[in-house]
Amino acid sequence: MGLVQRRAKQLESAISICLVSILVLIALAVFIRQSDYDMGRFGIETAVGEPITAKLRSLAPAGFETLSEIEVYHAENLFEKINGKAPLYIESGFEKLFTQRFISKDRESLWMELFIFDMAALRNAFSVYSVQRRADVEILPDMQFGYRTSDAPYFVHGKYYVEFIASSKSDELLKAMIAAAQKIQTNLAVDKAAQIPELSLFPQEDLVAGSFKLYLASAFAFQGLTDTFTARYNFGDQTITAFLSRRPDPQDAQLVAKSYHNFLIENGGVAKPAINKTLEGKVVDFYDTTEIVSATGPFVAGIHEAENQEAAEKLAVKLVNKLSEAAIAPPPRVPVVFVIIGVIIIIVIVAAIIAWAKRKKLSYRQSND
Amino acid sequence: MTEQNDKNFGRRQFLTRTGKAGISIAAAGTASCLLYDAKGPPRQAVKAEELVTLPDFSVPTVTGQTMSIIEGSDRKQTVTKAIELLGGMERFVKQGETVAIKPNVAFARPPMLGATAHPELVAAVVELCRKAGAKLVYVTDNPIDASASCFTLSGIRKAASAAGARVILPKAHHFKHTTLADGKLIKNWPIFFGPFARVDKLIGISPVKHHARAGASMSMKNWYGLLGGRRNIFHQDINTIIAELSMMVKPTLVILDGTEVMVTNGPTGGSISDLKRENTLIASCDMVAADSFGCSLLGLKPADLPYLAKAQIAGAGTTSYGELKPILGTV
Structure with a gap:
């Protein structure tokens, strides 16, 4: 066995040992986690580590400050927040709910709670929005499917369905909620090309x-x-x-x-x-x-x-x-950029296969020589 | 891989390595299948002698005084009148007794939205109990969402305390397991038991609400708050669980508030646009009858809510509330 081969084999062995060790560690971690089945320990998550966290904190409208930590709910614990309405969201593709309360700096009685439902896709967000839409509302033309009742605004922002609740019927609160809604539109990036x-x-x-x-x-x-x-x-x-x-x-x-x-x-x-x-x-x-x-x-x-x-x-x-x-009508055309990327990928794959085959053929000849 | 390696990587070595990889994958797959526990870990076993049963809090029936329906917009006045027509609070609460009031405090929402029992109504009932001679009045519920926030933001904590009640927030030691005889779902299940173990009487207070899953949330659904654990699993069989709750809980009295009814987007609502003013309040010793009338405020018939028929079959009350000759009144 040549020196190069020996070194390669040692390297492969080292990599294999590392991989096996990682797998063992993963198995151990899964075992430890699974052995604790007390679901009572899995309470409300705070949004630490969520990319949306910083953005939500910045949504406090002028004259308001955060009243509570951002809470995050997923399909398994959404019922803790909205109980009997959870199935409506879960059956429509729900992924996560982020909530945050804001309170007036001047008047304790004025507070609001923001609900941002991540529904994974515009269609899903539109679905939960549409089946809950109130009658006799005022349209908010600057927001996607936006409307307001006498006490709160509601709208869709890409894959998000957004709603607020108000502590009381108040013009000041309503203005603050709409200001927060506008910040959401600015700060929360979504796929603007998505349509229904x-x-x-x-x-x-x-x-x-x-x-x-x-x-x-x-x-x-x-x-x-x-x-x-x-x-x-x-x-x-x-x-x-x-x-x-x-x-x-x-x-x-x-x-x-x-x-x-x-x-x-x-x-x-x-x-x-x-x-x-x-x-x-x-x-x-x-x-x-x-x-x-x-x-x-x-x-x-x-x-x-x-x-x-x-x-x-x-x-x-x-x-x-x-x-x-x-x-x-003809089916919607695939964007040219996707076609070009597809063609490039196919060319690269074909070239790689041809190069590999040539190399194999050459090494086979060399070994026979 | 080096060129040298590549050169010597023959068919035999390829097959050997592929075989080893295949065996490893098969072994891992087999081990996963053998170790997979489809049922999950068994529920924590509770000995039969440790199971608890809620006491029967009901009072003897008085013919013609089982249910009252009052029209009016002031909750304090309507509930006072409704109970007066049933014989007064003294019929239900005796001197020196301890009373638990279980309002619907399911959400951390302001009273304006009608998602929870109205604080003015809770306070009025506390006052009536105290006037009747109650030694102690507890106000308690088991909201899943942070209970302190629910009691505070719904206004119930402040109103109940001001009226002289003691507000009890759920703690882990309040939960005990129960099994409902003939129950299909409530078997060895934790319930919010502690505050009810030592009281003499139990009064339920709930608003009339649309409910996305159950159709309507009223007096019977209010007892859902007594369930502990991951109670959301019962949403899959909502009619059975509500009927079983009506078998498990035998209250002294229920008060069903239809002053403002949540007609859409229940049970959470979210806007005052979800509410409709009906100015109706019901007090009843028969919660099936109360809910059978209450659903009419949502434009429903008792037949639209399967749990009512199930509860009637189980003997929890009657859907034919007219046979009880409810006492009507206006304030």
């Missing part, structure tokens, strides 16, 4: 502003309707709810539409003739309300619990027409 394309697929005419909702699972109590958006429309003194869900392909859309239609019939619905013949076979009378369900390209779409069939059909036709345009 489905929202632009709903017809705009008669749309009730801010009425979009996203049900990630079991819309209208039907398990097959996942990732379903709804929007409300004004028709005279009535409102009608339209819905759409993008499926992986047109076949799946047909299947889900048929399953939902069957679900309605199995639960007391009765198929009824359509006024507009293009909707024939898609209209169901469900306990004196009109349900319409159809598949257009990769979309399942329709109307939910409308009181007026004629108005429901008019809206359904508008929705189907809009979706038809989207269904025939």
